[in-house]
Amino acid sequence: MQLTLEFGGGLELLCNSVKIHTVDVEPKAEEKKLTMKHLLSWVHTNLIKERPEMFLKGDTVRPGVLVLINDCDWELSGQLDTVLEDKDVVVFISTLHGG
Template sequence: MATINVTVQMSGGMELLFSNQSTHKLTLPRFYDPSTTIHGPSPPSSKPEPREDGQGSKETDVRFLVWWLRWFALEDRERPELYSQGETVRPGILVLINSTDWELEGELDYVLEEKDEIVFISTLHGG
């Protein structure tokens, strides 16, 4: 089955939400079905299996990555609002795709490519 390998970096305090790990090497399915993942039952019962392109499939994008991180990497699943709101990250989190602001890359619709690096940086700090 088709998969894709990406690196996710967390900084600025984001790593505290993800088991104090700043780097995550992920193998994700190359295609996903939004009706059984993002718009499916919450929380999902298991990680989605890699699938071939077909009816109802979408190429893995940042929207799927945000969803996947929320359900399978976030340490405190009882408080997902610390990381995301709806399909996107909460305000105050800067997202870079291969060192470029995600706004220039299409934000949630950016289709992930092999060996992409996605960085999540919290810009909110207590004081």
Template sequence: MKLTLTLHAGLESLFNQQKKLELALDDSITPVSLIPWIRDNLLSGDPKQQLVVDDAIRPGILYMINDADWTLVDADSPLNDGDEIALISTIHGG
């Protein structure tokens, strides 16, 4: 299965300045299991803590699946081939 992951509002800095990634994943990956997969496979070092806390997206980061908040989908149902995932930071320095 292939998914597109897009990063917005500074999150691309955690992914080598990439704003868009094409991911090839197991067909059984769910919205819940995608987050630790991203942490374990795409991030290294301190950036892990900037994005994920206790296997969940850290507060202040929107997690969207096909332009809808991920909480509006069945978190335990597998994602579909071609789904678009967006991570958008709402955290701003001050």
């Protein structure tokens, strides 16, 4: 399934300073649907090159990292349980850097 991932607010520094990634992610073999929970671990394994603790804490994003799925706050769509679909756009923005 094709997804567009955007990293902003300094998070792009964790993935070779590339802001926008067009990626192909498949759901886990035993699951039919791709959830945000799985996407986060996929991003951790495949895109994050350094300091993963700036992005993740436990099994979710670090507090202070905002997530938008198709321009919508992920707090409205169920956060980790949000089911992703083909062509979805997921934006991660850190609020932890200077003002």
